[in-house]
Amino acid sequence: MYIPKLAIIIPCYNEEECIPETTYRLLDVIKNLEKENIITEDSFIFYVSDGSTDRTWELVRKYNTDTNGKVKGIQFSRNFGNQRAILAGLLEASKIGADCYISIDADLQQDELKIKEFIEKYNNGAQIVCGIRKDRKTDGIFKKYSALAFYKLMNLLGADIRVNHSDYRLVSNEVVKTLEKFREKNLFLRGMFNKIGYKKDYVYFDVKQRKAGKSKFGTMSLFALAVSGITSFSIVPLRLVTFTGIIMSLASFAVGLSALIDKLIGHSVVPGWATIVVVLGFVGGIQILCIGIIGEYLGQLFEEVKSRPRYIIEEELD
Ligand code: UDP
Numbered sequence: 001m002y003i004p005k006l007a008i009i010i011p012c013y014n015e016e017e018c019i020p021e022t023t024y025r026l027l028d029v030i031k032n033l034e035k036e037n038i039i040t041e042d043s044f045i046f047y048v049s050d051g052s053t054d055r056t057w058e059l060v061r062k063y064n065t066d067t068n069g070k071v072k073g074i075q076f077s078r079n080f081g082n083q084r085a086i087l088a089g090l091l092e093a094s095k096i097g098a099d100c101y102i103s104i105d106a107d108l109q110q111d112e113l114k115i116k117e118f119i120e121k122y123n124n125g126a127q128i129v130c131g132i133r134k135d136r137k138t139d140g141i142f143k144k145y146s147a148l149a150f151y152k153l154m155n156l157l158g159a160d161i162r163v164n165h166s167d168y169r170l171v172s173n174e175v176v177k178t179l180e181k182f183r184e185k186n187l188f189l190r191g192m193f194n195k196i197g198y199k200k201d202y203v204y205f206d207v208k209q210r211k212a213g214k215s216k217f218g219t220m221s222l223f224a225l226a227v228s229g230i231t232s233f234s235i236v237p238l239r240l241v242t243f244t245g246i247i248m249s250l251a252s253f254a255v256g257l258s259a260l261i262d263k264l265i266g267h268s269v270v271p272g273w274a275t276i277v278v279v280l281g282f283v284g285g286i287q288i289l290c291i292g293i294i295g296e297y298l299g300q301l302f303e304e305v306k307s308r309p310r311y312i313i314e315e316e317l318d
């Protein structure tokens with residue numbers, strides 16, 4: 001029977017409070033799966049410390065020694081963000097080599113006992129198994145509804161992502177090899193794994209409260225993730241700008257025409273500066289919005305064109 005080698009990828013940014021328990025629980029999961037002959041004995045845990053400034057990396061180092069290399073990892077030279085940390089985890093762990101990789105958050109909000117189900121689906125032929133959260137009970141009202149609105153918008157724009165998709169995900173080695181060829185810097189992995197194709201399956205899991213520490217995602221970083229998700233996946237907003245422009249010019253042409261007709265048939269046109277101010281303000285607002293949208297894409301081009309590395313590894317443990 002075919003037994004896959006598993007690597008668990010964990011992005012972490014200042015998670016010193018979570019690392020001990022997370023390591024302990026994931027080692028336990030691995031040990032049990034190994035015993036049941038579901039994964040090979042050389043499966044491993046791979047931490048990506050995203051420029052952590054607390055004791056995170058020190059702890060990873062310690063577990064690396066304690067476990068004789070079962071816990072491995074890399075430390076970034078600075079904070080690059082969670083998406084790049086996950087990507088780096090996949091690419092760097094694949095240099096060590098595994099058959100499949102599962103990314104999971106360091107706070108273990110995602111049910112780690114579902115890992116077995118991910119592997120079952122992989123064994124049944126899925127190359128990508130996505131974790132879908134069953135609900136958003138642990139999120140505040142704002143995060144919950146803004147996330148839902150985001151998924152609706154993304155799907156309207158044609159990205160075709162399942163609602164409540166998470167970065168708790170299994171991918172096969174073949175998928176990682178394909179992912180390597182995607183050179184973009186502006187990463188939105190949920191969308192990317194969708195674009196990549198391959199046979200997919202889904203695992204539904206409950207979200208738990210964060211074990212310790214605070215969420216590393218503020219409103220601004222969620223907004224940034226949403227904007228980069230949209231601008232790296234869809235040019236529909238740009239097209240909307242063009243459409244708005246066309247419609248506005250047609251409308252103003254019609255207004256001008258009707259004013260002309262009014263004049264010709266002798267109606268006296270009431271001088272209404274309020275209307276003018278409102279229209280001017282409205283048009284001005286739309287123009288600024290359109291420039292903003294174009295700016296977003298321009299900013300992305302700027303980032304991509306610089307072709308800087310997506311992440312910088314300062315230290316590596318294997
Ligand atoms: N994370 C990261 N880099 C960052 C921010 C977050 O690697 O710049 C990691 C973090 O340590 C955690 C995961 O990404 O393992 C998800 O972050 P968090 O739990 O703070 O997000 P939330 O669950 O609140 O959305």
Ligand code: MG
Nearest residue numbers: 105107109210
């Ligand atoms: Mg979390």
